Amino acid sequence: MKVFVTGGAGYIGSVAVEQLVLAGHDVMVFDNLSLGHKAAVHPSAELVVGDLANVEEIREAMGRFKPDAIMHFAAKSLVGESMENPWIYLGDNAINGLNLLKCAVEFKVGRFILSSTANLFDDPERVPIAEDERIVPGSPYGESKFIIERYLHWMAKIYPFFNYACLRYFNAAGASEERGEDHTPELHLIPLVLQVALGKRDKIYMFGDDYDTPDGTCIRDYIHVVDLAQAHILALDAIENENKVYNLGNGQGYSVKEVIETAREVTGHAIPADVKPRRAGDPATLIAASGKIVNELGWEPKYPDLKAIVSAAWKWHVANPEGYED
Numbered sequence: 001m002k003v004f005v006t007g008g009a010g011y012i013g014s015v016a017v018e019q020l021v022l023a024g025h026d027v028m029v030f031d032n033l034s035l036g037h038k039a040a041v042h043p044s045a046e047l048v049v050g051d052l053a054n055v056e057e058i059r060e061a062m063g064r065f066k067p068d069a070i071m072h073f074a075a076k077s078l079v080g081e082s083m084e085n086p087w088i089y090l091g092d093n094a095i096n097g098l099n100l101l102k103c104a105v106e107f108k109v110g111r112f113i114l115s116s117t118a119n120l121f122d123d124p125e126r127v128p129i130a131e132d133e134r135i136v137p138g139s140p141y142g143e144s145k146f147i148i149e150r151y152l153h154w155m156a157k158i159y160p161f162f163n164y165a166c167l168r169y170f171n172a173a174g175a176s177e178e179r180g181e182d183h184t185p186e187l188h189l190i191p192l193v194l195q196v197a198l199g200k201r202d203k204i205y206m207f208g209d210d211y212d213t214p215d216g217t218c219i220r221d222y223i224h225v226v227d228l229a230q231a232h233i234l235a236l237d238a239i240e241n242e243n244k245v246y247n248l249g250n251g252q253g254y255s256v257k258e259v260i261e262t263a264r265e266v267t268g269h270a271i272p273a274d275v276k277p278r279r280a281g282d283p284a285t286l287i288a289a290s291g292k293i294v295n296e297l298g299w300e301p302k303y304p305d306l307k308a309i310v311s312a313a314w315k316w317h318v319a320n321p322e323g324y325e326d
């Protein structure tokens with residue numbers, strides 16, 4: 001299939017592109033490189049440096065490539081930033097998604113996969129969190145993803161050729177052999193912990209140790225980025241004639257303390273840790289119920305356990321201590 005991947009120079013997008021290429025798909029990456037890296041783009045994919053804010057740039061690239069499918073990874077995704085500057089999210093994230101969708105209709109692209117988020121579930125009534133959990137976005141970032149989910153709902157109703165999947169990731173982590181996590185600023189727990197082991201930070205801070213969890217620190221569900229990419233490839237086939245919504249995690253939670261302890265074990269480094277006050281908007285526990293995608297699409301995570309995820313990330317960081325060259 002010809003797959004148009006926005007944000008394919010970013011962390012998850014670049015691994016998805018790699019897995020698409022390995023599966024025999026033809027890929028065009030559309031990325032403005034604001035947060036991504038040219039070196040992360042698989043050499044078999046064509047990179048178009050363009051911005052989703054500019055419909056003409058999308059139109060030019062799509063008109064030339066004529067994709068069968070779109071995977072939409074490109075977005076700003078910092079919850080904290082979205083609480084300080086909501087317009088980047090309620091405005092830009094949503095409008096960029098709309099620009100992309102307008103072009104999808106113009107070029108009659110029948111399949112669309114959205115990177116959605118666990119930030120739709122700020123106040124879950126049941127954990128693990130299933131797809132039918134009530135949606136309570138936790139920030140303008142989460143709201144921006146929900147807005148695009150609603151756009152997709154209406155597009156599929158109005159345009160018979162159009163189908164979509166919303167994949168709501170919990171915490172993506174780990175690395176493939178060649179592609180890993182290099183965000184600036186880095187705010188994700190696993191790469192931050194590994195930066196301590198690499199000697200780039202003195203210690204790691206745990207935000208709150210008085211949550212209602214067994215060890216008092218927040219619990220999150222980590223999913224290996226290659227398993228996440230594989231879920232996209234399965235979804236590509238599954239949405240030929242129907243729409244799908246899946247929560248994507250491992251169905252198992254690990255506390256911040258457990259992540260740090262696992263990183264100590266994997267790296268052999270003491271990784272000093274300290275406690276800071278809770279951050280606003282951090283729910284105690286976020287765990288996905290991933291049974292739906294397992295049952296419907298036969299998705300089988302290859303690296304469900306935390307040690308495998310941290311080990312993969314560590315291997316990549318040791319090989320690329322400064323991240324990507326650019």
Ligand SMILES: NC(=O)c1ccc[n+]([C@@H]2O[C@H](COP(=O)([O-])OP(=O)(O)OC[C@H]3O[C@@H](n4cnc5c(N)ncnc54)[C@H](O)[C@@H]3O)[C@@H](O)[C@H]2O)c1
Nearest residue numbers: 007009010011012032033034035036052074075077115172
């Ligand atoms: N990392 C996670 O754990 C996680 C969890 C849930 C959802 N998500 C979602 O998954 C997607 C990918 O996340 P990531 O961690 O790989 O992010 P990332 O920041 O590494 O990648 C985003 C990519 O999009 C590009 N981009 C941003 N704005 C653009 C624009 N206007 N035009 C063109 N390109 C643009 C950036 O240059 C970058 O390469 C995001 O949509 C994010 O919201 C991520």
